Amino acid sequence: MLEKYKQASVQSKKFWTRALKLFSGGINHNIRTFGLDRCQAYPPFMERGEGSHLWDVDGNEYIDYWMTHFSMILGHNHPTIRKALDNQLAKGVHLGALNEHQVVFGELLQEAIPELKRMRFCSTGSEATGYAVRLCRLFTGKPLVAKVFGGWHGGNDALGYYLRYPFDDKPYYNGVSFEFNDRDSIDALMNKYGTKLAAVIVEPVIGAAGGIPPEPDFLSYLRVETAKRDILLIFDEIITGFRLCYGAAGTAVFNVEPDLITLGKIAASGMPLGVYGGREDVMALAAPGAPKGRWVGGGTFSSHPLSMVAGIATLNALRAGKEKYQSLNNIGERFCHQINEILPQTQAIAVGMGSIIFIHCLSRPIEEGPLTVTKLGDAFDKARTDLFQSLLVEEGVFGYHGLGGLSFAHSQNDLEVTLKAIETVLKTLK
Numbered sequence: 001m002l003e004k005y006k007q008a009s010v011q012s013k014k015f016w017t018r019a020l021k022l023f024s025g026g027i028n029h030n031i032r033t034f035g036l037d038r039c040q041a042y043p044p045f046m047e048r049g050e051g052s053h054l055w056d057v058d059g060n061e062y063i064d065y066w067m068t069h070f071s072m073i074l075g076h077n078h079p080t081i082r083k084a085l086d087n088q089l090a091k092g093v094h095l096g097a098l099n100e101h102q103v104v105f106g107e108l109l110q111e112a113i114p115e116l117k118r119m120r121f122c123s124t125g126s127e128a129t130g131y132a133v134r135l136c137r138l139f140t141g142k143p144l145v146a147k148v149f150g151g152w153h154g155g156n157d158a159l160g161y162y163l164r165y166p167f168d169d170k171p172y173y174n175g176v177s178f179e180f181n182d183r184d185s186i187d188a189l190m191n192k193y194g195t196k197l198a199a200v201i202v203e204p205v206i207g208a209a210g211g212i213p214p215e216p217d218f219l220s221y222l223r224v225e226t227a228k229r230d231i232l233l234i235f236d237e238i239i240t241g242f243r244l245c246y247g248a249a250g251t252a253v254f255n256v257e258p259d260l261i262t263l264g265k266i267a268a269s270g271m272p273l274g275v276y277g278g279r280e281d282v283m284a285l286a287a288p289g290a291p292k293g294r295w296v297g298g299g300t301f302s303s304h305p306l307s308m309v310a311g312i313a314t315l316n317a318l319r320a321g322k323e324k325y326q327s328l329n330n331i332g333e334r335f336c337h338q339i340n341e342i343l344p345q346t347q348a349i350a351v352g353m354g355s356i357i358f359i360h361c362l363s364r365p366i367e368e369g370p371l372t373v374t375k376l377g378d379a380f381d382k383a384r385t386d387l388f389q390s391l392l393v394e395e396g397v398f399g400y401h402g403l404g405g406l407s408f409a410h411s412q413n414d415l416e417v418t419l420k421a422i423e424t425v426l427k428t429l430k
């Protein structure tokens, strides 16, 4: 299995052998084996990226759909971002004080997402969601936070629970869960925990748990039910922000306004960034010495000048081409449809929205009705998905969650080559 890949990746194999002696599991992010280790192989070590393509240390070229965990909507090594970074580097890396770029970047974010009445920058999405939740607990004086089953909001203690199917509904620390796309599950959550909930956090389109778009009335129902009980609603837009439109998807695409928003990834084109912000009264508690406040924030690297200038260059480039989002979303949805046409219907499915495309191999058909994380989990065949993805890597298509996301740099040729690669992989999988 994967003999062609193994023969072509001698250097990666050497680095992998060394990495296993250094890092727990050989990796520094749990998913970066891309399932290849579970197929008696090892992940490629990447050396260089350009546009929609990556090259590994053995010189193999890949069409990339992982795009740095969905961050590179402008493509790898974008000249404008590189120039901004080069210019800033010449002045020193990080001076540990205020820099003008954070103000310019904050203003650009606020112009794109007016709901960000006040915000704070940190270095990762995991910090941003952790701080957002802390602020909600301070503001409401209530202990519990709810997230959807399978929802990934980073590796912090506040939200690192119910990540893997099968799920139960026992409280974890001060966290409880409910089902995405299931209004009954919102009702059950509210009946059981409504008076104790400080916040509900959800991605407008579920990322790591399946690439699942919301049913038309799900987010608005959640908004109504949370507002009724003074429960704060956080939209985690760390993947969806600046992916489906120039701004935040919650308000701009789904017409539902949360109390707080978290951002990262695309907003700084692959430089470390977390953003949390929203309502002025909630964010006021993050100010030093605020009555009822507690320590929120910190971070030696928060508002790091390199992240700030990358963010400014990214937003300027995306704003200048914001009318192109519609076409990227259309291309993504057509591509998803084309993939579904070649996948054997009961054995695999492509799911997503706009430029987000996940491919799931299935052990049985998904139960009918609105797609939920649990329904997907019931039918999901993890071992086969790992193999499908590993075989795609062997064919020169690099992704995770079965595929990943498109960028503005992907060409029609990339998509055609990918469809052919999927056909080849399916023949091997039979």
Ligand SMILES: Cc1ncc(COP(=O)(O)O)c(C=O)c1O
Binding pocket: 069, 123, 124, 125, 126, 127, 129, 152, 153, 154, 155, 203, 207, 208, 236, 237, 238, 239, 264, 265, 273
């Ligand atoms: C929706 C969502 N929230 C939060 C995070 C955590 O962000 P980071 O990896 O920058 O800590 C991620 C990362 O994958 C994410 O997808």
